[in-house]
Amino acid sequence: MYNLHLSAEQLEIRDTVRDFVTREIKPVALKAERLDVCDRRLPMQLLDQASQMGLRTLALSEDRGGAGSDHLTCCIVTEELAAGDADIAATLMTTSWLGHLLFDRAMTDAQRERFLPKFAADDRFHLAFAGHEVETDTRLGVNYHRPVTTEAVVKTTAVKAANGEWVINGVKDYVVNAPIAALFAVLVKVPGQSSVKVLLVPADAPGLSVSAHEKPWQHGSSGDVTFKDCRVPAGNLLGDEAAELLAGVDAPGEGVPLFQALALGVGRAAYDAAVDYAHLRVQGGRPLIEHQAIGTKLAEVAIKLEVARATIWQAAWASDHPAAVADRSLPDLPLQMIAQIFTSEMMAKATKDAAEIFGAMGVMRDMPLQKYIHDARVCQHSGNGNSDAKLRLAEVIAGYRRPTNEAMAIAGE
Amino acid sequence: MYNLHLSAEQLEIRDTVRDFVTREIKPVALKAERLDVCDRRLPMQLLDQASQMGLRTLALSEDRGGAGSDHLTCCIVTEELAAGDADIAATLMTTSWLGHLLFDRAMTDAQRERFLPKFAADDRFHLAFAGHEVETDTRLGVNYHRPVTTEAVVKTTAVKAANGEWVINGVKDYVVNAPIAALFAVLVKVPGQSSVKVLLVPADAPGLSVSAHEKPWQHGSSGDVTFKDCRVPAGNLLGDEAAELLAGVDAPGEGVPLFQALALGVGRAAYDAAVDYAHLRVQGGRPLIEHQAIGTKLAEVAIKLEVARATIWQAAWASDHPAAVADRSLPDLPLQMIAQIFTSEMMAKATKDAAEIFGAMGVMRDMPLQKYIHDARVCQHSGNGNSDAKLRLAEVIAGYRRPTNEAMAIAGE
Amino acid sequence: MDFSLSNEQRSWQMLARKFADEEIRPISLACDAIPTARETFDWEIIKKGSKLGLRTMAVPKKYGGLETDFVSQALVMTELAKADSAISKAFSQNWKWSHLISAACTEEQKERFLKPFVADDTFVLGKGITEPGAGSDNRLPPDDDSKPGLKLKAERHGDEWILNGEKAFIANAPIGKLFFIDARTDPTVPLKQGITMFLVPSDTPGFRIGKVFNKSGWRFYQNGEMIFENARVPHANIVGGVNGAVSKTGGEGGDTTGGDLFGDLELCANALGICDDGCQSALRYAKTAQQGGQALFAQQHVQLKLNRMFMMTEALRSFVMRVAWEHDQKIHSYNAGLAMNYSTDVVQDVTELYMDIRGAEGRYMDHHTDKLVRDSFIWSHLAGDSVSRMKVTRRIN
């Protein structure tokens, strides 16, 4: 039955994280040097604290030492963290989500035995998924409603050596968490095999090197990862379904709207700041908030936030409950993609509107509002962008089904 | 626990109503003469059929012969009906909702005994709430964030005659369902008493006359109701809490977002028509939907619909479950008002975008798209409008509490 | 740089303003309210305007016209539209096609058609391109496919051409005396190379008018169906040669001041008139209507809406006047198209903001406000749809 009550656990973790953000994250995040987008190093100590609170292992099942949070809870926590600092949110949600995918769903017992103890024990044990490659064009674009497939190409190879080890060669880019990850899940092509595979590669594997990005147009830290005759044991290969499981981490669609919750958190931070300022700042003898123009603007921002949250929560819950689409409680549409387009467009506008209320203070690089605007823009323009997402949504609406590669090959024969 | 599954009953009634709309309503609604906004008479026969299906008594409790549907179900049904015909939806939801308020919540047993049998038995027994009066300015406007109260003024009087009857004098306007109502709930002032009262007035009471509106900027039928020494029995007075209960029918806020569901239904009708047309119509050798420009536009409309629905459902459920605000699962904001502003703005845009896809056919008065645009505009501009709603929302955001009339009077002494 | 008007331009503007105030505005809402599409037209206003030169102002002096410049034409369209957009269009539609006659017809054709046009106050022109199955395909035909686009067929039989087919949504069809008709004369080649333009008088045998379309806005302005059943048109009525229609109507690379491209200026100048009406009506309303004991104008949200209305309107005026001047200078540019696209956004935004400021008054929406919003929607289809916009973008290079 339709029910919007959050569970006691959800309410509690939201309060806990909100409190952590207020007490610990905000004082660091609001320092001028951190607000300046030109030099934003990850606050490792806060990440350690968050890890001790269980936020690094939020989605990991309880059996394995995590909090076992469901998709909705992960989105609630992400919003709260991002209202404090988008980079902290991105870092934690990436590790937490990959932790769940890898340890709960992709690894064999033997693999878990090797990696889980370290992951559970070390607050700095972060995870990264190295999927994307240089010069891969994944945009739908000209292939909209055309039978040509637009799929990521994997050129990084893994070859089995005589001693059974895998030897990896290739370069991955856009890798979130790359500079801090202790373990990478790497998408590879094994010559002679049609489907792509995933290998577990510890950061200290010989032949692996990371080049961190400066000021990337992404949240958290990121970098390129180069594999040069990088060797890992034979046992590091994940099962065949791992590639598909992990691919959703990058592409919006029917996945978990974690990055949309991040964008919402950024918008809320801007809104909260603007409401506070509008109470304090006096213009024409009255606080700003008592002016129609400012009140109206704040109302418009509030509407954007509430509507986006309803949309994100719906997508989050749906990604955990495919049965609700099957029984037609929810539409058979890519709800995460809808949340992505809507939220990112709305938060870009919301942060700008909030900043306008601050007057000259709203244009300063070392003040919060410009940081929020920048963070919202990153959410809007990373990846393939909203124009491409709309084309993908349009194909779903049209009921267009692109022939698979195999079908194309058969047709071509 | 958060759960977006609809109940089996909700899914079933949605299907039933959707089927009724397709088979019965659409063929009538799509006739050129009904599409032309200049002459839109209520299709009484369809209303009778709907009544036989239980839609006139949808919200009335099961004990009393209704379907006992909750707020969410009422919104779901309203959307479906409005996707067929906005006037039918407005008529039925008004009677259904007033039926619930009057028979389930406001009447005494004695009153129920007198009126319920007729209401239950007669498919043409519709209800109307006569609250608003001529020249009452209920806009917040200049009183935004000022201690001046902006409240409806009731000038219609009810005076107790020697024989115990109430004698009513005054004029009510904006009364939805007035031309077809068999029973009116009338807001009156009893001289010498401070709070307003509600009287039950049958349509055939002597001294009551209705002047129906032509082409009103409202959905359903509406009219002015004049009371000239109109007499009703002493027993027709409702309890003191009835006035507050019924006031929510007119003012958006924390009530049931029925009219927002209506707007959504209108938007969906436009969207469905546009998707169908985009599949059929060929341009440049390909169906319209295969063009990026059209696909993108349809995706944008689809997003507006899905996001609006999530927002409306949330508000509908919240209006039935105040505990979810109390336990902080939902924000303490007027969710219906948020749904009102958002939905009406989005559907105005959605219907225009859908119409653009139809080219010249989209501007014709006897074709569906112009009707949808008109219907959406009515949702956007009836009542006090969105600018005023935003000011009310801003007061909530600011935490502004207007002093009550009594407090003002005391302060003035 | 000079934004001032010449004495002649100014006097055209004044003449149009007076005519609009005294003759058009008084009948505007009544015409709009007529329920039957076929009955909204009023010949009296056309005759009165015609006597002032408002029907023939684009015809060269040597053919008895007034040969005004484009700036004057833009000013007049705006002034007339300020009182009624559809009536303004009913006049300017004649200029559009008299531009085409001047630019594309032979002397013999001008003699045969322009002279009677000038002489008769009820002689109205039109052009038939759109067909039930071909609207945007005519405007933006694919280069690689000959099938899309208009289908009306013309076949030569001696000195005559036999036309068969239908046109739809044709402006002035129900009332016009002479039409330019685009017909397929070579169905084997892409549209641009296979159509011929014919001059078709309304009394051509085999040619008749079908239904009159029941538009939501622009009620006064008549759009109708045209039906050709073995309609016979003399070879002498071909404009610009067989298969030569596009090069003469101002399509890509053609003459940019007559024909179709005048249509861009026409739509944006007309929209400007609606915007002026909307702005002035809104300002008047905001200054007079009261709320809480004060004029609406005292409220910030009303000021912000008025700001946006005037801001967009003045931007549009600047753009329209520039485009009119460019036309007079025979400057080829994509500006006319951009201004037309732009006018769609502006006219709808401005009129909808006006509706916002007014809101429903009691149970009704003010008729004039509602009319402005309905009239503005016409632009979505004529000037602001994605085909119109992409077509203009492709001129930018």
Add this chain to the structure above:
Amino acid sequence: MDFSLSNEQRSWQMLARKFADEEIRPISLACDAIPTARETFDWEIIKKGSKLGLRTMAVPKKYGGLETDFVSQALVMTELAKADSAISKAFSQNWKWSHLISAACTEEQKERFLKPFVADDTFVLGKGITEPGAGSDNRLPPDDDSKPGLKLKAERHGDEWILNGEKAFIANAPIGKLFFIDARTDPTVPLKQGITMFLVPSDTPGFRIGKVFNKSGWRFYQNGEMIFENARVPHANIVGGVNGAVSKTGGEGGDTTGGDLFGDLELCANALGICDDGCQSALRYAKTAQQGGQALFAQQHVQLKLNRMFMMTEALRSFVMRVAWEHDQKIHSYNAGLAMNYSTDVVQDVTELYMDIRGAEGRYMDHHTDKLVRDSFIWSHLAGDSVSRMKVTRRIN
């Protein structure tokens, strides 16, 4: 109606374009990237531009300036902004205040200040109004309350005035040699009647510059704090009389061509330059960047974005040129204000669409694209916030 440029206007445009291409664009991104706000400025570019007249082009000839018209000034601002909006503003800021000197200063003051200004390539002007607690209150002060607005106090002591207080966000503060400073000289009356304007050289005793603000956009252009601690200014440096500041700076009803109202033209002409840069960069990118084996330009959604960019830019250009012409004609109107408000919407829309078309390329956003978007946001605060818009609306009547 004439949109053409005179030879002189055209040659200023060409000079500016050449300077922008050859000198400004090559240093633009490097200046933007300098992390420390105090170090982004480059005297070399100012000196080079000054030698071409770009610092003094608004000064009357009799004082050694170039006395250009407003149309030329608008053209030059646009051309310079096409290469770097902040550097363009660094030049035009001097014209703004040289307009004020011409309009409001006595001959003696002109002699003392305009001459050295003209003679020295590094002589830069500024004006201090905003204070930490008073920004929009200065622009739109309430009529019925004397408290809101600037607080910097000036008290007369014989032939000198003693200034105490602070200014914030003052353009050119860190580098200027001469400033106009508004100070309260009568705190008992509403703002408009109680402030006096002083000419304050940078070496005035008791006057110093505080921090330099670290803006997100317009990095090159310096805004700083001004601190007055018993700063002593001679009575002879008062502009326009005691308590007479507002009537001289072009506030409501004042001189509409110098001072503040030039600022409206300045902002919209500058925005136009950013838009031109955005449009041309986007078109170039769309024509060259490939996706799926075709230029991006082949895609409809890219065409629609380009359409909007060019459409809004050309509407803005039309509006800007009209406003510049109105300034030259000394026409009083609300158009300059509307154009300024409008430029906010346009410059942000255009640059954000450009960012949309580009998207993040791999892991980074193109620096130039990002800079255009950041620079454009400055308008939210200077030209497009609700106070700016309501202020302009109140001029409409």
